[in-house]
Amino acid sequence: MRFLMMTTDDGSPQEPPSERLEAEMGAFIAEMSKAGVLLATGGLEPGGTYITAKDGKITVTDGPFSESKETVVGFALVEVRSREEAIELSKRFWQIVGDGRGVIKQVFGPEDLPGQ
Amino acid sequence: MTQPEREPSSVHRTIDAVWRLESPRIIAAVARLVNDLGLAEELAQDALVAALEQWPGSGVPDNPGAWLMVVAKRRAVDLIRRERRLERKIAELGHELETEGDDADLETALDPERIEDDLLRLVFTACHPVLSTPARVALTLRTLGGLTTDEIARAFLTSESTVAQRIVRAKRTLAQAGVPFEVPAGPERAARLASVLEVIYLIFNEGYAATAGDEWIRADLCREALRLGRVLAELAPEEAEVHGLVALMEIQASRMRARTGPSGEPVPLLEQDRGRWDRLLIHRGFASLLRARALGGPPGPYVLQAAIAACHAQAATAEDTDWVQIVGLYELLARTAPSPVVELNRAVAVGMAFGPERGLAIVDALVDEPSLKNYHLLPSVRGDLLARLGRTAEAAAEFTRAAALTRNAPERRLLHRRAAELAERPG
Structure with missing residues (x-):
């Protein structure tokens, strides 16, 4: 089962991570690779480009967006055997990072889609 | 009245997840202490039982992995102390047990x-x-x-x-x-x-x-094997063949979605919808292959097989496949790890690169090979080459033979269909 673990933030200005935190994060990522569970990871730019399609008209807007409450700022794609494993990994992540918010979503494969 | 099966509690599911993530490390660390894998596994199981007894009441500790590790190691140390006491009594040795050593072992448990x-x-x-x-x-x-x-x-x-x-x-x-708990060195x-x-x-x-x-x-x-391979690649990063095996498995796994049809029948590689291949796994496979190559040395069997898989992964369509390069890789493979199955695969590649006649010559040399006697792919490959040469009656007979040998029901139907189609054609 694949899960996308995302960290979100509310767009308020934040202090850049300390050197210690960065080192700990690096160690955590290395540990997940060594456990054979990490498929891909990355950080995302704060703003981004938004695309809206409505009645055949496509609108492209550049961020940042003051109205957006939560935006994804980082992700890790993991392959694990259960949602609980993804939650366990996520707990370790937050033990390193401290305060914050995240969301874990399953990435569906053919085995998860009914009728296929 | 039937009782609905109760869902395991969330604590139990958490314990299960923690166990799967942590148990190899716990067993490994304890096995070093007691120099016995079997005993280590039992001591780790004891720690799991303790967790199952305690966590539903006390809650899951903040660092559940460390909790399990400490419990398992403590049991190991207790066991060692008991055995040493026993030994000491038997030998009537007077000197004090060096307990500091045990505690130091505990300290290094999480290193x-x-x-x-x-x-x-x-x-x-x-x-x-x-x-x-x-x-x-x-x-x-x-x-x-x-x-x-x-x-x-x-x-x-x-x-x-x-x-x-x-x-x-x-x-x-x-x-x-008396297998010691150690990493072999030297020629072994x-x-x-x-x-x-x-x-x-x-x-x-x-x-x-x-x-x-x-x-x-x-x-x-498959995913379990991939995970083990990825773990091993980080534990032994200097071994090219480990990366070769990981590359091979990643690329093969990338085809998982494309390799079975709607009714469960296998879809041959060249007929697969390449849009259904998992690009992420292909990418990871290529990365592992590059790691293997960067280590230098003559390529081993896994690196060669991964390189062949990579050739297929690189081709945008089946027609784009670089068969000449694949033939070259199979020749190297036949030299490093010769086997009848490798020969059969080489025959397929040669048939694609240089025509069915040359492929058939290699297959014909394998017909009496005892290890392929019940291998359905031998008549299946032979049938394919014969069909391309227009020898339809012989080809149909080969597909019928292959159908009788396969254990996979949808594949059997597919082979029977091919045989029937050929039989209808004027040969």
Whole structure:
């Protein structure tokens, strides 16, 4: 089962991570690779480009967006055997990072889609 | 009245997840202490039982892995102390037991580098050649994969008691043979590593071949093997063949979605919808292959097989396949690891690169090969080459023979259909 673990933030200005935190994060990522569970990871730019399609008209807007409450700022794609494993990994992540918010979503494969 | 089956509590599911993530490290660390894999596995199980008893009441600790590790190590240390006391009584030795040493061992329990060493020892010990292949597979899945005997049994279509017995016997064999808990060095290392890679690839193929059984459990087996391979690649990054095996498995797994049709029939590689291939896994496979190549040296069998898989992955369409390069790789493979199956695959590649006649010449030399006597792909490949040469009657006979040999029902239907189509054509 694949899960996308995302960290979100509310767009308020934040202090850049300390050197210690960065080192700990690096160690955590290395540990997940060594456990054979990490498929891909990355950080995302704060703003981004938004695309809206409505009645055949496509609108492209550049961020940042003051109205957006939560935006994804980082992700890790993991392959694990259960949602609980993804939650366990996520707990370790937050033990390193401290305060914050995240969301874990399953990435569906053919085995998860009914009728296929 | 039937009772609805109760969902296991969330604490139990958490314990299960923690166990799967942590048990290899715990078993490995304890095994170094007691120098006995079987005993270490039992002590780790004791820690799991303690967690199952305590956590539902007390809640899951903040660092559940460390909790389990400490409990397991404490039991190991208690055991060692008891045995030493016993030894001392017997030998009537007067000097004090050096308890500081034990505590220092506890301190190093969570040292990451130490743990990696221990894990590598665990890999080599579980795959020790003194064990039969099924025993190595079961012990590896149990100690390194954190799988239950029931899960292993379901994956290998056997009974739980058979697997349990296999594991008990394997532990006993290791103890009786006095297999030390260590990473082999020197000339022994290469042979022992080959045994490890064989076990991992066998687990992968058991899932990939899917000759029978629950398909999704078998896909899990593939993912389990991939995970073991990825772990090993980080534990032994200087071994090119480990990266070769990982590359091979990543690229083969990338085709998982494309390799079966709607009614479960296998879709041959060249007929697969390449849009359904998993680009992420292909990418990872290429990265592993590059790691292997960067280490230099002549390519081993896994690196060569991965390179062949990479050739297919690189071709945007089946027609774009670089068959001449694949033939070259099969020739190298036939020299480093000759086998009738490699020859058969080489025949397919030669048939694609230089025409069916030359492919058929290689296959014909294999017809009397005893190890391929019941291998359905031999008549299937031969039938294919004969059909391309317009020898339809012979081709139909080969497909019928292949159909009788395969254990996969949808594949059997497919082969019968090909035979029937050829029989209708004027030959």
